[in-house]
């Protein structure tokens with residue numbers, strides 16, 4: 001049963017989801033640039049209450065771009081554990097989702113994001129446009145609501 005504080009936290013989460021942006025390592029930075037572009041005043045994501053969190057410990061939504069490398073997989077797992085429950089993960093771009101043109105057997109690469117952490121929303125594209133990334137984050141807010149209701 002959700003008490004008053006729990007209901008207040010659920011409302012705040014829905015109205016003001018904070019995101020943490022993590023480049024997973026194996027990427028050309030095209031997706032990162034589009035994520036950063038999506039957060040500029042041009043797209044005004046603050047109308048949805050979306051803010052970039054300075055630390056994963058303050059975030060509700062983890063946005064990951066790029067394929068995971070052998071060098072970064074431990075960091076991805078650590079950052080995922082640092083985001084408090086309930087949390088949602090958004091994989092942005094074809095590298096994060098399938099490995100894209102780099103494949104999955106390239107020697108420095110460890111695998112796709114969902115091979116290491118559970119992914120809730122996939123935003124395909126190389127790179128996806130800011131509009132698609134914003135749509136993915138809005139979808140993530142709905143998933144976060146569902147998870148908050150169940151927790």
Ligand code: SF4
Pocket residue numbers: 026027028029030031032065066093094095096100125126127128
């Ligand atoms: S999906 Fe395309 S734009 Fe995004 S990191 Fe991979 S190669 Fe770069």
